[in-house]
Amino acid sequence: xxxxxxxxxxxxxxxxxxxxxxxxxxxxxxxxxxxxxxxxxxxxxxxxxxxxxxxxxxxxxxxxxxxxxxxxxxxxxxxxxxxxxxxxxxxxxxxxxxxxxxxxxxxxxxxxxxxxxxxxxxxxxxxxxxxxxxxxxxxxxxxxxxxxxxxxxxxxxxxxxxxxxxxxxxxxxxxxxxxxxxxxxxxxxxxxxxxxxxxxxxxxxxxxxxxxxxxxxxxxxxxxxxxxxxxxxxxxxxxxxxxxxxxxxxxxxxxxxxxxxxxxxxxxxxxxxxxxxxxxxxxxxxxxxxxxxxxxxxxxxxxxxxxxxxxxxxxxxxxxxxxxxxxxxxxxxxxxxxxxxxxxxxxxxxxxxxx
Ligand code: PHE
Numbered sequence: 001x002x003x004x005x006x007x008x009x010x011x012x013x014x015x016x017x018x019x020x021x022x023x024x025x026x027x028x029x030x031x032x033x034x035x036x037x038x039x040x041x042x043x044x045x046x047x048x049x050x051x052x053x054x055x056x057x058x059x060x061x062x063x064x065x066x067x068x069x070x071x072x073x074x075x076x077x078x079x080x081x082x083x084x085x086x087x088x089x090x091x092x093x094x095x096x097x098x099x100x101x102x103x104x105x106x107x108x109x110x111x112x113x114x115x116x117x118x119x120x121x122x123x124x125x126x127x128x129x130x131x132x133x134x135x136x137x138x139x140x141x142x143x144x145x146x147x148x149x150x151x152x153x154x155x156x157x158x159x160x161x162x163x164x165x166x167x168x169x170x171x172x173x174x175x176x177x178x179x180x181x182x183x184x185x186x187x188x189x190x191x192x193x194x195x196x197x198x199x200x201x202x203x204x205x206x207x208x209x210x211x212x213x214x215x216x217x218x219x220x221x222x223x224x225x226x227x228x229x230x231x232x233x234x235x236x237x238x239x240x241x242x243x244x245x246x247x248x249x250x251x252x253x254x255x256x257x258x259x260x261x262x263x264x265x266x267x268x269x270x271x272x273x274x275x276x277x278x279x280x281x282x283x284x285x286x287x288x289x290x291x292x293x294x295x296x297x298x299x300x301x302x303x304x305x306x307x308x309x310x311x312x313x314x315x316x317x318x319x320x321x322x323x324x325x326x327x328x329x330x331x332x333x334x335x336x337x338x339x340x341x342x343x344x345x346x347x348x349x350x351x352x353x354x355x
Contacts, residue, residue, distance in 0.1 A: 004052075005060050011049055012067045015039070016074055023078045029090065032083050039075060046071060116350040117220055117339055120327040121202045124222050127246050128200045131239070133224070136199045138181035140206075144171045146180035151263040152302045159262050164208040174206035178223035179263055182299070182318055186227065186307035191314070196228030202323065213335045220323035227299065227309065227316030233266070236296055236317035240270055244293070247326065248275045255290060264297025264318055275329075284329070291329060294321045 019039050026032050039045050046068065053064055114122075125135055144155075153160055163176035181201035189197045202222040209215040226235065237256065244252040252275060256268040272293050274285035281287040296319035301311035324336050331350065333339070338346045 002057070002060070005056060005063060008049060008052055008056075008064060009067055012046075012071055015045055015049070016071050019075055020078050023082050026082055026086065029083070029086055032079060032086060036079065040072070113347070113351040115339070115347065116327055116331060116333075117323060119350065120330070121220065121222065121323055123247070124321065124323065124326075125200065125202060127243060128224065131198075131242070133198045133200045136181060136185055136201050137203055138175070138178065138184050138201055140175060140204050141168060142173060142175035142180050144173060146183050147173060147175050147177070150183040150303065150306045151179050152300050152306075153262045157262065159260075165206055166208065176207050177205050177320060178203055178221040179318070179320060181223055182225045182263070182303070183307045185225065186304070186309055189227070189309075191228075196226070197316070198226050200224045211337060213337070214325075216324070216336045216340060218340070219336065222321045222323055224296075224319040224321070225299070225316060226318075227304070227314055229314060231298070231315045231317055233298060233317070236268075236298065236319070239317070240294075240296065240319065244272045248272055248330065251278065253279075256296075259295060259297075261295055261297055263300050263303045264295075265300045267295065267297035270294045270296055270319070284332075293326055293329070294319050296320070 019035065022035050022038075023032070026035060037044060041047070050064070050068055053061055056064060129135065147165075148157070148160060149155070165176045166174045168174070178201050181199075181203075185197065185199055185201070191197070200222055201224075203220065204218055205221050206218050207215075209217050211217060224239075226239070237254070241252075241254050244254050251273075253273040255271050255273075257271065259267045259269040261267040269292055271290035273279045274282060274289050274291055276282050276284045277289070279285075279289040281289050285291050296317065299316040299318050304311040304314060304316065324339060327333065327339075328336060
């Protein structure tokens with residue numbers, strides 16, 4: 001072997017030793033790729049050596065070819081083995097970093113629940129739907145004429161004072177009770193086509209009250225109205241007794257006390273026998289055995305006539321329940337303001353209800 005070939009062989013041997021050493025140190029796919037380029041790439045070290053081929057004698061050329069092949073063989077062997085190891089390591093690292101602990105409990109969705117007032121309104125609606133009533137809603141922003149005048153409370157009537165409210169203008173106000181829905185419904189009712197009128201109307205009402213434990217400037221009522229031929233006080237009493245039993249318990253009794261509303265005549269306040277003490281006397285009924293729950297009466301003939309109904313042919317009864325009030329009574333809530341403060345400690349006590 002002549003000197004030149006000898007030198008090249010030493011270069012190749014040195015190169016392979018150096019490459020193997022570098023391969024040993026490699027720790028990532030990227031480093032391995034760099035080593036490949038450095039040794040066997042187009043401008044790589046081996047290419048540089050191969051360029052000396054042209055300076056060799058013809059018979060020496062295959063020998064150099066063989067040396068280069070041996071280099072490739074050894075280089076590839078080492079680098080492929082290393083590549084496999086690194087790949088395994090990288091995969092393990094990736095899997096470790098993406099680990100999912102399937103045994104962790106899921107994140108709970110916290111569902112809200114219906115407000116006690118909503119639950120109570122729905123309970124009342126169900127009860128009256130069951131007795132064949134329809135549910136009709138009216139506007140909260142109401143005309144003076146519906147809220148007062150058609151309820152037999154002309155302008156300057158002193159009884160208006162009891163229901164002072166928020167005025168939008170002279171003629172537009174926030175309704176003080178659900179009674180205006182009586183007039184709105186009667187006006188549209190056609191007895192020939194629709195038969196007897198039986199409706200309840202739940203909703204918000206407003207008064208210029210100073211808020212305290214039993215008063216709120218906004219609260220809820222449910223109006224009831226039945227108009228047909230020959231409706232009497234007996235129908236009213238029977239209906240309210242059925243309501244009292246269904247809502248407050250089978251053993252309940254009711255009593256009617258005379259009262260005044262401009263839109264009913266006669267008018268009554270309705271008491272239910274105390275559901276806590278059964279009538280013996282306790283703190284809930286203030287030791288009277290009775291709890292006042294609503295106002296009612298026979299629809300005043302003026303009211304029927306103003307809504308276009310012949311008061312000689314038809315008569316009716318009406319009642320107004322305070323939804324907040326009966327909810328407070330039934331669930332022993334001691335302050336109406338709890339309903340409007342959105343304190344979860346209060347609200348979550350009434351998750352039971354319907355859903
Ligand atoms: N509208 C009356 C009130 O708010 C209640 C009521 C309704 C009384 C129907 C009689 C008949 O006080």
